Amino acid sequence: MGTTYPNINGYIADFILKQPMFFVATAAADGHVNVSPKGGAGTLVVVDDQTVAYIDLTGSGSETIAHIRALNRITLMWCAFEGSPNIVRVHGTARVITRDTSEWQEWAARFPDIPGARAVFVITAERVSDSCGMGVPYLDYVGDREDLDRWARAKSTEVLVDYRNRKNLESIDGLPAFAPHEV
Secondary structure, eight states, X not given: OOEEESSOOHXXXXXXXXXXXXXXXXXXXXXXXXXXXXXXXXXXXXXXXXXEEEEEEOOSOOHHHHHHHHSOOEEEEEEOSSSSOOEEEEEEEEEEEETXXXXXXXXXXXXXXXXXXXXXXXXXEEEEEEEOOTTSXXXXXXXXXXXXXXXXXXXXXXXXXXXXXXXXXXXXTSOBOOOGGGO
8 A cells, every 4th residue: 555645755756856767647638648758867856845847848749738738637657667666656736837938947947958848847746655666667777868859959949849830739639739839
C-alpha cells in the first residue's frame, strides 16, 4: 500500500530530481488519454513543496497543453529503474507559460537553454504519493538523447515557429492547443 504525503517533501523532491525520466498523463472530458515520456538533464525543477515545473519541447503533438486547457488535470509519475523500488506520483493542476507571455523569461531561466522549448508547465500538487514499484524492471540509464536538441538547433526560429504552427495548434482529437501567437 502506498503512502500519501501532504507535500513534495525532501524525500519526494530528492527522489524526483534523481530520476532521468518521468511520465506526464492528461485527459480531456472526451477523446484520448495521453501519456508522454519526458526527461533530459535539467528539464524538471522542484519549485517548492507544492510545485514542480518542466520545460516542454517542440514535438509532433500537443496533447498535454490541449488537455490542460480543456480540463485542467495532470499526473506526473517517476519510477525507480535502479536502486530500491519506488514510484512517485504528483496529481494536480497546471499553468502553461508560453513563449509569448511576460512570464516566459522568468520561467525559462530555470532550465537549460534548449532551442526547441515551446512552453513551461507549472504543476501545483493536489495529491503526492508513492508506491512500492516492485513490478518496475531494472533498466540501465545510458544517457540523454541529443536527437531533439540537434534537430531544433539546426532550425531557425522561423522554421521552428512554422513547424509548431503546422503540428501543434490542436490535439489529435481537434482540441485547441497552442494559438499561432504562442508558438
